[in-house]
Amino acid sequence: MIFDIEQFAGECVCGATHSLSTKEIIIESGAVARFDSLARRPELGDGAVVVCDDNTRFCAERIAEVLGGHMHTARFACLSAKDLHADEHAVALLDGLLPPDAGWLVAAGDGTIHDTTRFVAKERGIPFVAFPTAAAVDAYVSATSAMTWHGYKVTVPAAAPVAVIADTDVFSAAPYRLTASGFGEVFGKYTSLADWKIASAVTGEPYCERIASRIGEAADAVRAEMSGIRRGDRDGCERLMYTLLLSGTAMQLCGNSRPASGAEHHMSHLWELEVINPRLGALHGEKVGIGAVLILRRYKELLKSGALSGDRAPAVYEGLPTRLLRAKFGDHYGNIVVENTPDPLASVSRDSLHDALPEIREIVAGLPDPETLRKQMEDAGCKTTLREIGLGDGLLRDSLMLSPFVRARLTLQRLSGMLPSAGAAL
Numbered sequence: 001m002i003f004d005i006e007q008f009a010g011e012c013v014c015g016a017t018h019s020l021s022t023k024e025i026i027i028e029s030g031a032v033a034r035f036d037s038l039a040r041r042p043e044l045g046d047g048a049v050v051v052c053d054d055n056t057r058f059c060a061e062r063i064a065e066v067l068g069g070h071m072h073t074a075r076f077a078c079l080s081a082k083d084l085h086a087d088e089h090a091v092a093l094l095d096g097l098l099p100p101d102a103g104w105l106v107a108a109g110d111g112t113i114h115d116t117t118r119f120v121a122k123e124r125g126i127p128f129v130a131f132p133t134a135a136a137v138d139a140y141v142s143a144t145s146a147m148t149w150h151g152y153k154v155t156v157p158a159a160a161p162v163a164v165i166a167d168t169d170v171f172s173a174a175p176y177r178l179t180a181s182g183f184g185e186v187f188g189k190y191t192s193l194a195d196w197k198i199a200s201a202v203t204g205e206p207y208c209e210r211i212a213s214r215i216g217e218a219a220d221a222v223r224a225e226m227s228g229i230r231r232g233d234r235d236g237c238e239r240l241m242y243t244l245l246l247s248g249t250a251m252q253l254c255g256n257s258r259p260a261s262g263a264e265h266h267m268s269h270l271w272e273l274e275v276i277n278p279r280l281g282a283l284h285g286e287k288v289g290i291g292a293v294l295i296l297r298r299y300k301e302l303l304k305s306g307a308l309s310g311d312r313a314p315a316v317y318e319g320l321p322t323r324l325l326r327a328k329f330g331d332h333y334g335n336i337v338v339e340n341t342p343d344p345l346a347s348v349s350r351d352s353l354h355d356a357l358p359e360i361r362e363i364v365a366g367l368p369d370p371e372t373l374r375k376q377m378e379d380a381g382c383k384t385t386l387r388e389i390g391l392g393d394g395l396l397r398d399s400l401m402l403s404p405f406v407r408a409r410l411t412l413q414r415l416s417g418m419l420p421s422a423g424a425a426l
């Protein structure tokens with residue numbers, strides 16, 4: 001499956017000129033052999049170093065073998081998979097392992113290996129190639145790294161891969177838990193795309209229907225093939241990888257993570273801050289999948305309750321709930337205030353929110369039914385409840401209330417603070 005990325009770049013009907021740094025995306029069986037021709041690309045050249053961890057070293061060895069003709073010696077930077085996270089420790093570790101003459105890097109592994117490699121590649125000003133070993137996250141192709149920096153989760157500018165080589169023989173054979181978490185990451189697109197469109201309806205934020213509809217259709221296709229993928233269907237697994245890479249490509253095309261990250265990701269980010277919960281062992285896609293189910297339920301409830309009806313005027317926004325945020329976020333409070341300066345709600349007028357409500361209702365009505373999706377995910381072996389990742393149901397309220405403040409990004413969940421409450425008569 002050749003991913004025709006050129007079709008998305010350039011001038012678009014949405015009015016934007018979308019640009020892409022990634023030149024080539026290949027998803028196929030035996031794709032590792034493509035490193036032979038890839039190494040001749042003018043952006044690359046000598047001095048490849050393959051970054052991997054203990055679990056993906058076998059892939060790194062195979063890549064180095066293919067690259068053999070282009071490398072003086074096969075070089076690896078193998079990180080220990082134990083307690084490996086995309087943080088300042090992993091960056092220092094990788095920096096220490098890389099030879100000074102490293103000319104380009106290959107990230108052979110999961111999201112953590114990719115986030116760490118792309119960050120170091122950017123710091124060194126050298127290119128990198130992505131070799132995702134599991135269809136688990138969409139960040140392989142993005143131009144930002146999701147890092148935990150001294151305990152605080154940040155999204156930092158990093159290098160986008162020159163190319164992505166996804167070998168079906170490798171990623172379709174990954175532990176199934178990783179593939180199942182990829183479903184969660186994909187279904188998070190339903191809510192992130194809805195949040196994007198809603199924010200655009202309220203504030204006029206740039207929105208690309210072409211990109212959004214392609215991701216939505218790809219997510220639907222994955223949903224239709226879940227049971228086959230669970231049984232090991234390789235074409236279905238390629239479809240899942242395609243959708244993840246499409247989502248990552250969309251982030252590059254839009255210059256930010258807007259198409260791929262909304263209220264469901266904010267829940268995942270909140271849990272990673274560990275302010276209302278202990279450390280979780282859950283995978284990114286597991287948290288996002290559960291976040292998506294909870295946000296779908298919340299948005300459908302907003303619709304059902306009449307909060308989106310427009311019968312009453314939106315409430316006057318009273319600014320950040322600083323007392324609540326200070327009490328709940330503790331040591332992270334300062335970071336939360338910085339993140340929310342300027343406050344994304346401050347620029348939302350009551351009139352513009354009210355005027356957008358008919359469109360918001362239509363968007364929410366078009367979202368998948370949360371219970372049907374949850375059941376499909378459960379049948380496909382996905383985690384779908386807070387309890388399954390070690391969170392009590394009692395954390396639902398705090399998760400919904402606090403997660404919007406983790407990122408300065410307008411979502412319907414963030415806007416819900418301005419939705420009409422009793423007494424706010426039109």
Ligand SMILES: [Zn+2]
Nearest residue numbers: 137138185288
């Ligand atoms: Zn994600």
Ligand SMILES: [Zn+2]
Nearest residue numbers: 012013014208
């Ligand atoms: Zn566009």
